[in-house]
Structure formats: structure tokens, C-alpha cells
Amino acid sequence: MESEQPESKTKQKWAPWLLLLTVFALAAGVTIVVGSQFGTPETTFPDLGDIIENDPDLPATNEAAPTFRLETLDGDIFDLAEHIANDGRPVILNLWASWCPPCRSEMPAINVAAQRHPEVEFVGVAVEDDPQKAADFADEIGITYRIAIDDGSVGEAYPVLGLPGTFFIAADGTISKNHFGLVTIDSLDDDIAELFGS
16 A cells, blocks of 8 residues: 655645745735735845745755765665765756656756766755655656655755755865756756856
8 A cells, every 4th residue: 555654744844834935925915916006116025945045954055065875766876975075077966756746847857958968967866755656757757867765864954945956066065056946958057057167
């Protein structure tokens, strides 16, 4: 019988944030309506990406990326510390889940970027996901870059408040950039050129 535990834990984890986002959206809507009636100047609201990126629990840019060691779906082991010490290529770490529609939407673009940029190591880690569903989805769309299922260590070290989350890790092991939300082929090309000079 298939366990529903990962999805249950996920719902518990995200429930307070969904409530916060709902309140934020309602407040924004009321402000816009009232402002339109009384001629209030245009209001600027904080960007959710900025809120997430400034979370003190997240590894910050220019800090050492937390290391981890996971078995990939093809049976290999990816060890970030070992990769940094011996490989020399920067890493793009993408946190995703099979139950996350934006994650499913962006993964074909990440796959194309991984094929286009062999000078960068792409690693996708499914967090708080059903391992079989994650593996089936990766197989369904023909992912060719490394995919692993989180054992809890990555989700703890990179505690994103929403998926997908992408971390650009330089060859020296420091985080060059955090990105939350969808990535595209063009955005990945631009970031790789800007951050890694490729």
C-alpha cells in the first residue's frame, strides 16, 4: 500500500505559510480597491522571492554551500564536498517535488540547459516526495542530469519556504545565487554566463 506520509508532512509544513500568503493577498486586494476609490498613489508590494531569499535559515550568497551525500536514481553517489574537492565544475542544485506543478513545468528546461552546459554539474533533489512518484516523473520526461531523492539532509540544510528552489554553487563551494520560482532556458543561460563565466 502506497504511503501518503510525505504529502501529509508537506501539507503540515506549508500550512502556516499558505495562511500567511492568503492574508497577504487579501490585504493587497483591499489596498488596491480602496486606493482606486480614493485616488491613493500606486502601492508597491514586497516581492515574495525577496522575502524567501532573505530568510535567515537559508544559506546566503557568498557563504559555503551546505554539503550533502545522496544516492542518485542511476545508482551513483553524489557527494557535494567530494565534487568540490575533485571535479572543479560549479553546481546548479534544484530542489523539486513531483507534486509541485511549477517544478514539473521547469524540469524540461533544466534538462536542456544541463545538456547545453556540460561545464556545469546539474543536480536535482526531490524533497518531501514519494520516491517512486519522483522517479517515475523523472523517467517520464527523460531527465538526463543527476536526480536524487532527499533523505532529509538536503531539505534541512536548504530549508526553502516554497518549491522550486535553485541554488547556484561556485566551483569553490560558495553559493553564488539563490533563485526561488521557475527557471527557464534563457534565465539559466544568463545566470551561468554571469556567475560562472561559461
